[in-house]
Every structure is written in structure tokens, then in C-alpha cells.
Amino acid sequence: MTALTPVLSSRWAEPRSWTLETYESGGGYVALAKALKSAPADVIRVVKDSGLRGRGGAGFATAAKWGYLPPDDGGPRYLVVNADESEPGTCKDVPLLMASPHLLLEGLVIAAYATGVRQAFIYLRGEVVHVHRRLLQALDEARAKGYLGRNILGSGLDLEVTLHAGAGAYICGEETALLSSLEGYRGQPRLRPPYPAVSGLYSRPTIINNVETIASLPGILGRGAAWFASMGTRDAKGHAFFSLSGHVNRPGQYEAPFGITLRELIQAAGGMRPGRRLKFWTPGGSSSELLTVKHLDVPLDHESVGAVGSQLGTRGIQVFDDTACVVRAVARWTDFYRHESCGKCTPCREGTFWLTQVLDRIEKGKGTRADLDRLLETCTSIRGRSLCALGDGATMTIVSSLEHFKAEYAAHIDGHGCPFDPRQTALFSSPGAKEADA
């Protein structure tokens, strides 16, 4: 049994956990003071030795990403924290920022010091107003205490941090779209290369990291690379949030080492709903291929999940039991991608539209067998032909659900309707819903 490893969440249960006072009383900003006493190159080496990989979805090695920054030319370079958290199933950064905003700020100053940045931005989705309040206050507290601003802790480091509210657009979580949005344009992706590390915000070198990535830095610098690397698997080191939602008894945030399995996580979450069995799940949000009961013991690290044809992604694990209709689930996710497609390239804009049309008629019992081929063809024309990963993401649950649950699509077509009762899928009992048959 893999033990959970609450690190970032370890102090969330404390009263007023969000204040600087509480954060400092638990040893907050000590790692920063320590980091500022070593050279920036040494900080980068500790991050490299820790094996930290980005927590925003792609799992790119953090120190390697920083290493792509060109040598200092005297001009500005920027650090942008990606706090747009909008991938369906992903719900870790928002509770982190609500409970412990200083964890992010401490990590941010460490990252800025290591990379030579003097101006940072936090791009926070707009639809979470209380998180804005907590971060605004934390920024004020940190400035007043000299953790931000000029000559931080007497080290000579100057750093300004601007909190920037998004305004509702999933695509702005994609790093190049985020930069367009932050520059004041429509949030549409840009072709890479050039990568942001070379030419990002205002065409200057820019590092973009996820909230959880940055918030992991105080622990790594405070307790050391070896401590961090002692958790996890060979290629995926450390602790990470596994966000469990859906038909488990205790949905929530489970911080664990990479390599934990869904079986272990479901056990920690008190099992499935009484009398129900696991049917399908997303390992990494809705932009990852669906897995099934066959995959309960797959170690949850990037390589192992990749080996079974999916992606670890954001670790937004959405769990559905045998009352859930996979066609309904996939149709709804696809509608999300249609709604959020930025419209810049044709395969994604047109493709997601067609996919929703076809899925909608299958769900309503008006589809044909030929529609199943049509779905796959459309997915093929989107995958790899879109400008950004949103287009690819739209196809993941469609293709994988057709692989694992083709018979269920056929049942909708042949039976001219959905064989499931949505009242049984809901978490509250509605009048007329059948009792769960144990």
C-alpha cells in the first residue's frame, strides 16, 4: 500500500491557513531565505537534482525548461504562473491558492531568483473570486514584510508580482494563448517555435509554470533534492496532487507519490459508491484517453500511463461507476471542446462542431452505425493537424471510448435511445430513481 504524502496540503486544515502569520509559524519563507544565500545556478541544480517535472499537464522537466532561457542580455525576462486551471476534472490549484497562497509566492520568489526575473505575473482564472481576494491580500502581506519588492531579504533581488484575472476561456491555459491574453489580445495560441523561453511575453524570454510546480519549490529548496526524489518512481519523482472526483465515497485532493495506483486511491477515498463498480475514468482530465477497470493497478506516473495508451496529464481523475453512460459523458466533453475552440484553425473549429453533431444524435438514439466511422475519421483529421493541443485533446475520450465501449454506442443506435437512467448516476436521489442494486 502506497502511503499518501501530504506536503503542499499539510497545513490546509489550520485556522486562517492563508495568512502570512500562519504560514510563517509553520516555517514559511525559511526556504526562500536559504535559497537566497546560494547562487542562482545552485538553486537550479537543486531543482534539477530533485527531478521536478511540470505539474500543468505535459510533465516537462522544470530545470530543463529554465535552462532554455538565453543568457542575460540586460533586458527584461518574465515568469508567468499558470493559474488558469480549467481542464475538466482538474481541481488542485484553486484549493491550494485558497488555503495557502504564500506557498505559491514563496516558490515564485525562489524561481525568479534562479532565473533572473524581476517581474512576474500570476494568470488566475477569473471565475474564482475568493481566490483573488486571498492572493491579493497575500501579495500585500508579502510586500509589507519584504518578501517582494526591492532588495528582498537584503539579497539585492528586486521582484514585482502582478495578479492578472482571466475572463473565462479554457484556451488561455495553453501557454502561448495565455501570453496573447496577457498582452491584451484575444487568447489565441501562437505557433511554436519560437518557444516562450526564447521569445514569450512582449517577445522577451519567458518562463511559464503551473501553480503546483512553483509551489513545490519551497519544499525542495528547504528539505533538499534527495528528500523530494525519495518519493515517486524512477522518472517521475516527488509528491503530486491526485484529484479524485465522481463516484467515490470521499472525492477530494490526495497528495501522493507518483506510482500510486487508482486502486489505492479509491481505497483511500473510501471505495466506490455502495453496490457499484468502477466503469471508466480519466487519468489526466478530459484531454486524456479513458481507462477502465482493467487499469486499476497501473502505476500513475507519466511513463506507465503512457504505456497503456493514455496520459497522466493533470491527474484530474474523474471516476464513473456502472450507472454512467459513456456516450453521454463523451458527448458532453466534446461539447466543451467545441465551445472552447478558439477558432483559429479549421480542423479544430469545424471538427469539434461536427463531432458534437454526431455524438448528439447518437446519444439521442438517432445515430447510425456509419456515424461511428465518421467519428473516428473526424478525430483523425483533427489529431496532429491542429495548431495547439486543444484540438488533440478533443479527440481523446472519443477514440478511447470507441475502443473500450463500442457495444454501448451500438446499443444507443440499435435501441434508438440511451439505455441508462440519469437519475441513478446523480449523487442525490431523485423521485423515481431505482435503488442501487447491490
Place this chain on the structure above:
Amino acid sequence: MTYSDEARARLDKDAQRILARYPMKRSAILPLLHLVQSEEGFVSPDGIAFCAETLDVGTAEVSAVATFYTQLRRRPAGEYHVGVCTNTLCALMGGDAIWEALRDHVGVDHHGTTRDGKITLERLECNAACDYAPVVMVNWEYFDNQTPESVKELVDDLRAGKDVTPTRGADKVCTFKEVSRILAGFGDGRANEGPSAGPASLAGLETDGGRKGAAS
């Protein structure tokens, strides 16, 4: 522009504080759009003109940006924005049933506003709270683990002018205009209200494994 002199002076002052946060002026466009929403409750033609003037860009450019983002409203809407998450996870956990019950109860559809100007309904995409499904947002504050009954009561209270308290948020839900001002980057002194975390956020801490494995 039809802003009163007083309003215009206030907006100008706030706009200068917003501009000071950015190395390049144009980056201030989203906070400025949130700011004009805090004045009128939506992005009006006056609001667009104000942003354009402040940033030295054309009004068409500001409109092109404003129409890209779903939180920016193009026409007057309710004092309380009530959003029901109907992305897959919430939808299947009961969000669809909540949406239907609410729509029938209030009598307006997606993006509709009640005649008393109190409530605007919207179906939302995932709001980063799937572990609290089904989720409802009122003026972007969390109402976790909802049911059709709880949500009907919630809108009845809002329409009756009663204060309502989010699950994880301030002590009471503020108006849409007040909330827009926070998104423009101006705190309202309510950061210390509400809990650190809800029960689902703490779930991993409260298992045996979590206590035993606590790496601190």
C-alpha cells in the same frame, strides 16, 4: 461618453492604478474591462470607449478582445449571476437535473435574466471544483455539493434580498459589480472570511494513509 463627472474621475483614478501594474499598456485591457463591468454590470459602449481611450487603441480592437471572453457581458444582466456547472463530471453527478429544475423554477434559459433584474442563469464549464460536484457558482463564489432543492432555495433567497453564504468564500455573496471590481485587482477586505478549505480539499489529510504518510 455618458459617465457622470464623478464616475469618470473615479474610473480614471482606478485605471491609472491598473496601468501601473504592467510594463506594456495594452496588457491592462482585461482588468480595465472588469473595471467597467464593475461600474455598469456589463461592458457597455461607454465602457469600450473608456478602455480604448485609456489604452490608445481603437474601439473595434477593444470589442474584438471583449467578445472573446465569456465572463464579459455584452448587455445588461442580473445582479446575481447564477451558474450551474454542466460539464461532464458535474452534469452526471446531478448538474443536469439541477439545471433543469432551476431553469423551470426561475423561468429563464441559458443567459436569460429575470424581469426583476436579480438573476441571470448560465450553464458553466468546469469550474475547478469537481471534487465538490455538483457545483453552482453565484457571482463566482462556490456553492458546493448542490441539489435541485438547495439551488431553488438559493435563488429564492437572492430574489427576496436575503444574504446568502457560499460554501467556500466570503461571508455573503457580493453583487456582480462588486465582484467585478475585485477581478480588476482591487481587494474588498473580505479575504479573511470563509474557511481555509472545504472537506474534499482535506480528504487526503484525513485518511489513515494521509496522517501516517504526512511528510512534514
